[in-house]
Amino acid sequence: MTEFADDPQTFRAQIRAWLERHCPPEMRSPAHGEDDICWGGRRWTFRSDAQRQWLNAAAAEGLTVPGWPRAYGGAGMSSAQVQVFDDEMERIGARSPLESFGIWMLGPALLKFGTDEQKRRYLPPIARGEIRWCQGYSEPDAGSDLVALRTRAEDRGDRYVVNGQKIWTSYADQADWIFCLVRTDATAPKHRGLSFVVFDMHTPGVTTRPIKLISGKSPFCETFFENVEVPKANLIGAENGGWTVAKYLLTQEREMIAGRARGLHDGRPLWQVVQELAGDAKGRIVDPILRDRVARAEIDALALTATIERYVEDAAHGHEIGDRSSILKYCNAELNQRRQTLILEASGADGLRWDFVRSDGGEVAPAWLRAKANSIEGGTAEVMLNIVAKRLLDLPAE
Amino acid sequence: MLAYTDDEVMLARSADDFLARFASTKHLRRLRDGRDDTGFDRGVWHEMARLGYAGVLVDEAHGGSAFGHVGAGLLCASFGRHLSTSPFLSSAVLGATALRSALASAQRCWLPRIAEGEAIVALAVDEGRRHAPASTALSAERSGEVHVLRGEKTLVVDGHVADAFVVLARTSGRPGDAAGLSLFLVEADRPGVSVRRQDMIDSRNAARVTFDGVRVATDTAIGPVDGAGPIIDDVLDAGRIALAAELVGIAREAFERTVTYLKRRRQFGHAIGSFQALQHRAAQLHGQIELAQSTVVKAARLRDLGDPRAALFASVAKAKAGDAAERATDEAVQMHGGIGMTDELDVGLYLKRARVAGTLLGDRHLHADRVATLLGF
Ligand SMILES: Cc1cc2nc3c(=O)[nH]c(=O)nc-3n(C[C@H](O)[C@H](O)[C@H](O)COP(=O)(O)OP(=O)(O)OC[C@H]3O[C@@H](n4cnc5c(N)ncnc54)[C@H](O)[C@@H]3O)c2cc1C
Numbered sequence: 001m002t003e004f005a006d007d008p009q010t011f012r013a014q015i016r017a018w019l020e021r022h023c024p025p026e027m028r029s030p031a032h033g034e035d036d037i038c039w040g041g042r043r044w045t046f047r048s049d050a051q052r053q054w055l056n057a058a059a060a061e062g063l064t065v066p067g068w069p070r071a072y073g074g075a076g077m078s079s080a081q082v083q084v085f086d087d088e089m090e091r092i093g094a095r096s097p098l099e100s101f102g103i104w105m106l107g108p109a110l111l112k113f114g115t116d117e118q119k120r121r122y123l124p125p126i127a128r129g130e131i132r133w134c135q136g137y138s139e140p141d142a143g144s145d146l147v148a149l150r151t152r153a154e155d156r157g158d159r160y161v162v163n164g165q166k167i168w169t170s171y172a173d174q175a176d177w178i179f180c181l182v183r184t185d186a187t188a189p190k191h192r193g194l195s196f197v198v199f200d201m202h203t204p205g206v207t208t209r210p211i212k213l214i215s216g217k218s219p220f221c222e223t224f225f226e227n228v229e230v231p232k233a234n235l236i237g238a239e240n241g242g243w244t245v246a247k248y249l250l251t252q253e254r255e256m257i258a259g260r261a262r263g264l265h266d267g268r269p270l271w272q273v274v275q276e277l278a279g280d281a282k283g284r285i286v287d288p289i290l291r292d293r294v295a296r297a298e299i300d301a302l303a304l305t306a307t308i309e310r311y312v313e314d315a316a317h318g319h320e321i322g323d324r325s326s327i328l329k330y331c332n333a334e335l336n337q338r339r340q341t342l343i344l345e346a347s348g349a350d351g352l353r354w355d356f357v358r359s360d361g362g363e364v365a366p367a368w369l370r371a372k373a374n375s376i377e378g379g380t381a382e383v384m385l386n387i388v389a390k391r392l393l394d395l396p397a398e
Numbered sequence: 399m400l401a402y403t404d405d406e407v408m409l410a411r412s413a414d415d416f417l418a419r420f421a422s423t424k425h426l427r428r429l430r431d432g433r434d435d436t437g438f439d440r441g442v443w444h445e446m447a448r449l450g451y452a453g454v455l456v457d458e459a460h461g462g463s464a465f466g467h468v469g470a471g472l473l474c475a476s477f478g479r480h481l482s483t484s485p486f487l488s489s490a491v492l493g494a495t496a497l498r499s500a501l502a503s504a505q506r507c508w509l510p511r512i513a514e515g516e517a518i519v520a521l522a523v524d525e526g527r528r529h530a531p532a533s534t535a536l537s538a539e540r541s542g543e544v545h546v547l548r549g550e551k552t553l554v555v556d557g558h559v560a561d562a563f564v565v566l567a568r569t570s571g572r573p574g575d576a577a578g579l580s581l582f583l584v585e586a587d588r589p590g591v592s593v594r595r596q597d598m599i600d601s602r603n604a605a606r607v608t609f610d611g612v613r614v615a616t617d618t619a620i621g622p623v624d625g626a627g628p629i630i631d632d633v634l635d636a637g638r639i640a641l642a643a644e645l646v647g648i649a650r651e652a653f654e655r656t657v658t659y660l661k662r663r664r665q666f667g668h669a670i671g672s673f674q675a676l677q678h679r680a681a682q683l684h685g686q687i688e689l690a691q692s693t694v695v696k697a698a699r700l701r702d703l704g705d706p707r708a709a710l711f712a713s714v715a716k717a718k719a720g721d722a723a724e725r726a727t728d729e730a731v732q733m734h735g736g737i738g739m740t741d742e743l744d745v746g747l748y749l750k751r752a753r754v755a756g757t758l759l760g761d762r763h764l765h766a767d768r769v770a771t772l773l774g775f
Contacts, residue, residue: 271775285775295770303718306692310400317401327685388681393657395680398672
């Protein structure tokens with residue numbers, strides 16, 4: 001592994017040189033939607049040689065998760081160094097070598113609540129893109145009111161036996177392992193009887209059934225558990241203390257969802273996309289109302305990006321983002337939906353065809369439809385506002 | 399880059415303490431109800447100068463404190479919170495920034511006096527109902543070694559107490575042309591200058607200033623004659639960032655007072671703040687104010703660093719902060735119910751100042767248009 005220098009200037013130069021050498025030219029452009037992202041996992045087939053090379057080069061240096069400790073597959077960078085790394089990636093337009101629920105959600109939760117043995121076992125395969133994880137929280141009768149979940153885990157000495165059903169489990173049919181919120185004490189008040197367990201999706205008794213979305217794709221599933229045996233060593237945090245882990249993970253998820261706004265989704269500013277679709281020879285968006293709406297969306301995009309930058313800096317100074325992630329999540333969802341609607345409108349009747357793509361290859365109608373989920377997944381817009389009102393503004397419950 | 403330094407945090411704290419004691423809404427009411435001629439308290443302004451506020455954008459060689467735009471923004475946010483009146487925007491921001499492009503002799507003459515709070519230098523830009531520098535018709539015709547100014551300016555902030563004006567004039571072309579503009583420094587006591595105070599809804603000071611054949615030496619030009627465009631943009635952007643910062647201060651204060659009221663006021667047997675319809679509006683507003691604040695810090699920081707994106711962010715900040723302040727003050731009135739309509743409650747003062755500060759140097763619609771132009775669509 002490369003020894004990176006402490007001195008900020010040398011460090012930046014080293015990162016720049018490393019990226020120059022190892023990031024394949026094909027990977028220096030934003031990914032087009034979820035299908036173009038490298039998710040990793042046992043069953044992963046690389047979309048291109050460049051995708052494989054990029055993952056392997058980054059994983060060898062711990063750069064898929066630069067902020068994690070080296071012992072767990074990261075590069076051990078400080079948050080200031082991660083910032084520099086991100087800047088340098090952005091400078092050359094590099095996409096992430098690897099994205100996953102393991103990196104975004106489970107990893108941070110394990111770093112905070114896992115035992116050393118659990119960290120050693122689960123984190124490095126996440127960092128190397130070898131194991132792909134899915135998230136088993138939601139159930140048919142437990143969505144926004146997550147603590148109403150009913151999937152039970154019965155105590156059988158050295159293991160639990162899990163029975164129940166999850167729903168909306170993203171990529172459950174392609175994932176290797178699942179992190180799951182289950183009920184271990186049916187008598188305790190709702191959130192006190194929950195535990196956080198992890199297990200292999202190949203364990204007997206686990207089945208998945210894909211659900212088709214309005215976008216025509218099937219990125220998520222119903223997931224069924226029938227007498228699934230889970231060793232107790234797979235419990236993360238305390239028994240019946242799962243809500244603490246799950247809540248922390250949710251704030252990470254919300255930060256991540258918003259954080260991806262940094263490059264604004266597919267990396268290109270909205271105005272450029274609309275300009276290509278509806279600009280005149282000089283690049284002016286002719287319709288004044290469309291131009292005005294794009295301008296306002298750009299203002300909000302710059303404002304959100306600056307806010308993320310400010311919160312991340314705060315966090316580096318010890319003021320955690322915490323519940324403020326709900327502000328970011330809410331605004332990001334609203335903004336991306338506006339963005340996709342404007343692109344669709346600028347495409348006119350063409351945008352209504354399934355096969356219509358932008359000149360840079362980006363999808364139009366499917367992206368617009370996919371964005372509708374932004375204000376539902378990871379906690380709905382209304383739930384985000386409830387959190388802001390109650391926890392940040394301290395407004396009373398009725 | 400967006401986090402405040404320790405010095406900046408200290409500056410903001412001391413400003414808050416000072417303004418709460420000497421330049422709060424209580425003082426604004428006293429000035430308003432006493433129909434004070436000056437419109438602010440000169441003693442307090444001198445004290446603010448002593449604390450270094452008047453010289454925030456003046457370099458140390460000219461006696462300034464050189465806190466920069468982030469520092470200026472922090473002060474403005476405090477002014478917004480307390481609704482403090484002073485010639486800060488006109489003289490310490492607009493006047494001082496313009497003068498930094500003037501001849502060295504003019505800088506030596508005016509900048510130290512601005513920093514000491516001894517002189518007030520106001521910017522005279524607009525002529526019509528809307529902020530539109532390119533529409534300038536006030537003419538400056540050359541005649542030998544002098545220029546002769548003819549025309550009228552409106553909404554000149556602190557115009558009625560200014561010792562000098564930085565006047566935007568047309569030296570060639572016709573109204574509407576972006577080119578052909580020049581800036582002149584004109585002392586208020588020059589023959590032909592007449593000033594009429596305008597009574598504004600925010601109880602601040604603005605004036606209509608007439609220039610009737612005012613003769614000024616050609617070396618009073620700030621920047622190149624006929625080519626002052628870039629300087630004008632730069633000066634206006636300094637003012638826009640300051641106003642945006644003030645607007646965020648206004649939005650925050652109006653919002654916090656509203657949230658306090660939501661917790662206290664009871665109807666139907668509950669605190670009204672427990673009603674989800676109000677909770678969600680409050681939460682959305684909180685998010686918008688957070689976003690607006692980020693744009694202000696970013697704009698100020700970029701400017702202090704000499705980053706070319708500062709112009710774009712000046713407009714982003716003015717648009718976003720104007721929007722946040724408009725929403726926050728509208729909601730403040732609405733969520734207070736009947737009492738929100740009374741003069742006795744301060745909320746109305748915030749509403750009115752937000753409207754004026756939001757309009758000065760271009761409202762949020764004008765700046766959305768400028769963002770589009772600067773980005774290139
Ligand atoms: C694309 C996508 C991917 C997802 N991936 C996963 C995943 O990998 N793993 C997983 O566990 N889950 C996943 N989810 C599920 C997601 O977390 C839930 O859909 C979400 O929490 C909402 O729950 P629900 O669908 O039951 O809606 P409900 O909770 O029934 O909500 C219905 C409506 O009621 C509103 N509402 C509910 N409660 C309140 C309240 N207290 N105040 C005001 N309004 C309220 C909601 O805002 C919403 O508008 C995914 C969802 C989507 C769309």
